[in-house]
Amino acid sequence: MSDQKTMEQKILLQHEEPLKTLDDYLARGGFQALKKALGMTQMQVIDEIKRSSLRGRGGAGFPTGIKWEGVYKKQADILGMIPTKYLVCNGSEGEPGTYKDRYLIQKNPYSLIEGMMIASYAIGTYKAIICIKEIFKKEIAILQRALKECADAGYIGDNVMGTGRNLPLELGFGPDSYLLGEDRAQLEVLEGKPAWPRAKGMIPVEYGLFGQPTVVNNVETLSTVPYIILRGADWFKSIGTADTAGTMIFTLTGDVNRPGMYELPMGTSLRTLIEVYGGGAKLDRHIRAVFSGPTNAVIPADKLDTPLDFASMRKIPSGIGSGGFIVYDDTACILKAGLNFARFLAIESCGQCASCKTGTGRIAHRLGLIEEGKGTEQDVFAILEDCLHTKGSGRCYLVTETGIDISSIFYNFPDDVVEHLEYGCLKDRHLPLPKIKDFDEATHTFTFDENYFDRSFAEGRYIIEPAL
Ligand SMILES: Cc1cc2nc3c(=O)[nH]c(=O)nc-3n(C[C@H](O)[C@H](O)[C@H](O)COP(=O)(O)O)c2cc1C
Ligand code: SF4
Numbered sequence: 001m002s003d004q005k006t007m008e009q010k011i012l013l014q015h016e017e018p019l020k021t022l023d024d025y026l027a028r029g030g031f032q033a034l035k036k037a038l039g040m041t042q043m044q045v046i047d048e049i050k051r052s053s054l055r056g057r058g059g060a061g062f063p064t065g066i067k068w069e070g071v072y073k074k075q076a077d078i079l080g081m082i083p084t085k086y087l088v089c090n091g092s093e094g095e096p097g098t099y100k101d102r103y104l105i106q107k108n109p110y111s112l113i114e115g116m117m118i119a120s121y122a123i124g125t126y127k128a129i130i131c132i133k134e135i136f137k138k139e140i141a142i143l144q145r146a147l148k149e150c151a152d153a154g155y156i157g158d159n160v161m162g163t164g165r166n167l168p169l170e171l172g173f174g175p176d177s178y179l180l181g182e183d184r185a186q187l188e189v190l191e192g193k194p195a196w197p198r199a200k201g202m203i204p205v206e207y208g209l210f211g212q213p214t215v216v217n218n219v220e221t222l223s224t225v226p227y228i229i230l231r232g233a234d235w236f237k238s239i240g241t242a243d244t245a246g247t248m249i250f251t252l253t254g255d256v257n258r259p260g261m262y263e264l265p266m267g268t269s270l271r272t273l274i275e276v277y278g279g280g281a282k283l284d285r286h287i288r289a290v291f292s293g294p295t296n297a298v299i300p301a302d303k304l305d306t307p308l309d310f311a312s313m314r315k316i317p318s319g320i321g322s323g324g325f326i327v328y329d330d331t332a333c334i335l336k337a338g339l340n341f342a343r344f345l346a347i348e349s350c351g352q353c354a355s356c357k358t359g360t361g362r363i364a365h366r367l368g369l370i371e372e373g374k375g376t377e378q379d380v381f382a383i384l385e386d387c388l389h390t391k392g393s394g395r396c397y398l399v400t401e402t403g404i405d406i407s408s409i410f411y412n413f414p415d416d417v418v419e420h421l422e423y424g425c426l427k428d429r430h431l432p433l434p435k436i437k438d439f440d441e442a443t444h445t446f447t448f449d450e451n452y453f454d455r456s457f458a459e460g461r462y463i464i465e466p467a468l
Contacts, residue, residue, distance in 0.1 A: 009239050011227050011247050012220065013263040018107045022149040025110035031155055033226035037118045038163050045122040046072055049225065052233035053245040058090055058181070058218030059295065059322050061244070061310040064225075067215050070205040071123045074213040084126035086209040087119050088172075088190065088216045091132040091139070092180040095293040096344060097324030099436045099446070100249035101219035103261045105139045108223070109146040113169065115225035117156055120167040123215055127168045130219075131186050134173040143171060178348035182396050183216040185350075196350045197396035218322075220249060240266035244309035248320070252278045253434050254327035255285065258444045264308070271304040274327060285329040289413070292321040294341035295401045297408030298334070318408075326434050333427040334416055338409040339367045340433040345402045346464070347456045356399035357463060359390035363402055365464035370417070373424020380417060384410060 019025050037045050050065030074083050089112065093101040105112065112130070120128045132140060147169065151157045156169045174180040174189040184198040187209050198207075208214020224246060228236045237245045244266040250273055253259050257279030264273060270290065274280065281287050290299040296319035299306070303316045313320050328337055342364040351357040363386050369375040387403035394400070410417055419426065438447040456462055 009247060009265045010263045011239075012104060012111065012223055012249060013107060013261070015108065019110060022110065022146070022153060022155075025108070029230070030110050031114055031161075033229040034114050034117050034121075034155065035161060037121055037229050038161060038165070042072060042122050042124060045118060045229065048229060048233050049122070052228045052236040054221065054224060054228060054236065055244055055310065056218055057220035057224075057248060057323065059095070061320070064217060064221055067205060067217070068119065068123050071208075071213040071215050074205075083212050084210075085124055086212055086214040087116060087123060087125045087128040088183075088186065088204075088209060088214055089116055089128070089130040089219060089222055090181060090183060090186060090216055091130050091136075091219050092174060092186065093136075093219075093322075094133070094176075094178040094181045094348075095295065095322045095324055096341065097251060097253055097291065097293045097326040097434045097436070098322045099251045099439055100261050100323055102136060102139050103251075103439065104219055104223055104249060105142055109142050110150070111223040111226055112219055113146060113150050113156065115222035116169055117160065117167055118225050118229055119215065119217070119222060120169070121160075121165065125167065126212075127170070129170055129172040129190060129209075131172045131174055131180070131190060133176050133180060135176045140171065140173075147171070178344070179350055179396070179398070182398070184396070186216065187214065194350070196352055200395055241307065241309045241312075243311035248308070248323045250308070251324040251436070252327070253324070253436070253446050254290075255282050255287070255329040255332065256280065256327050257282055259446055260439070260441070260444050266309045267307045267312075269305050269307055270299065270325065273308065273325065274304065278327070281327070281329050285331060287327055288330050288332070289328045289334050289337070291326045291328075291337065291341070291405075292319055293324050293326070294345055294405050295319060295321040295397075297404050298338070298412055300412045324434075328431075331427060331429055332431055333371070333425050333429070334409055334413050335367065335371050335420055336425065336427070336431050338406055339364065339371050340431060341405055342367050342402055343453060343462065344433055344435070345398060345405075347453075347461045349398060351463075353394035353399060355390050355393040359386050359393075359399060360402045361462070361464040362386055363390075363406055364462075367406060370420050371425055373420065375421055377421065380410065380421070383407075 046068050054064040055061040116128050158166045160167045172190050177195045179185040179195040182197050185195040204214040204216050240246050249263045262277040299318050346360040346364040349356045349360050366379040387407040390399045391403045432448045435449040
């Protein structure tokens with residue numbers, strides 16, 4: 001695929017400058033998609049989204065139209081009561097290495113609002129909520145301003161666009177917790193409870209906010225909706241691959257010359273993202289490994305030609321996650337990078353499932369010993385055993401992430417493990433956890449939450465059980 005073609009296929013970031021006012025958005029065709037949708041039946045809108053093959057951009061890649069249809073079709077609960085349906089936009093973005101949702105809100109909050117209005121109409125919501133972390137002050141201010149403008153102009157709230165339909169949309173806030181992003185935990189937070197995932201079977205479409213049918217969609221997923229409605233499902237499917245249509249905003253961090261957010265058609269190779277858009281490895285060093293957050297298996301350098309779509313990434317085997325790719329060159333210790341993720345997941349584990357809190361803690365502790373040069377072969381085998389038995393054992397996917405990520409490092413970089421057992425870590429380079437706080441576009445620089453570990457250790461959130 002030529003670079004020219006990929007540049008032409010930007011959808012969400014097609015405007016060079018951020019859209020700062022509703023007038024900016026309206027001047028570029030804003031809210032025409034909502035107008036069009038309101039002239040269609042609810043099921044026609046859902047069918048168009050289904051036909052477009054839009055898959056969620058929050059991590060799991062679930063087909064958006066199917067989720068919408070599931071909630072739309074809930075016409076009565078088991079007692080025969082009419083359900084009050086909800087739409088929740090997941091704006092918590094807690095995955096290390098990901099910044100695209102905040103970036104998108106900064107660039108254009110209006111497509112998200114319009115997408116949410118279209119979804120609200122299609123599924124027949126009582127209320128829509130954007131759930132965002134209270135620490136995302138900049139994005140909250142942008143959204144508050146945009147929501148007021150849109151309400152004043154009649155695009156959200158009562159009597160939307162003069163149709164007599166009431167489609168309220170408000171902000172909801174949550175703590176700086178990774179689990180706020182897990183959809184069932186997010187619903188708990190919106191009900192005023194801690195960010196603890198509900199039991200596995202309680203899927204939001206069936207049992208969502210206040211027990212009502214609920215669609216939870218990611219910021220990028222919902223922001224894409226107006227473009228599909230306006231230009232049609234066939235146009236959307238003409239971009240990307242047969243497995244995953246459209247584009248995705250990839251966050252690229254780590255050892256590349258131009259870290260940043262790049263919107264590319266699905267199917268672009270990871271190598272193109274890194275070399276063409278990210279400017280390649282720094283100082284002509286060699287890339288050794290890429291992580292798509294802590295969620296998936298590490299991607300070794302010989303897999304860089306993999307197309308970025310859900311199926312191809314699963315095959316290698318890894319995953320796209322939320323599109324955040326962290327690149328490490330040959331000066332970085334891959335075990336240290338894995339240790340950062342293992343500690344992060346152990347800290348963020350809520351502790352409802354014993355296998356998760358103790359398993360993630362033990363894995364992180366033993367990996368720490370190996371990294372310090374105090375580990376033994378027994379630690380390696382104990383980690384691999386924990387990776388195996390914790391997999392799928394908890395209420396949510398967090399516990400499985402640790403096992404996949406850390407065991408993949410051992411299998412892909414066995415020499416590094418042996419070297420650590422013999423000599424300890426020979427690379428003394430500082431590797432921060434890429435938990436992104438901010439991005440400076442002018443210098444292509446990300447700022448990370450450098451105090452995260454110290455803060456979490458001091459708060460007693462890192463619990464290990466070395467004796468087990
Ligand atoms: C531990 C964990 C953290 C997650 N964090 C996020 C997040 O920050 N943002 C997000 O959109 N989805 C996140 N997800 C996925 C959500 O549970 C859910 O699948 C997603 O919001 C659905 O939206 P989509 O279908 O548009 O992708 C997370 C999942 C897990 C297991
Ligand atoms: S798997 Fe872990 S993070 Fe998820 S609910 Fe259980 S203890 Fe909490």
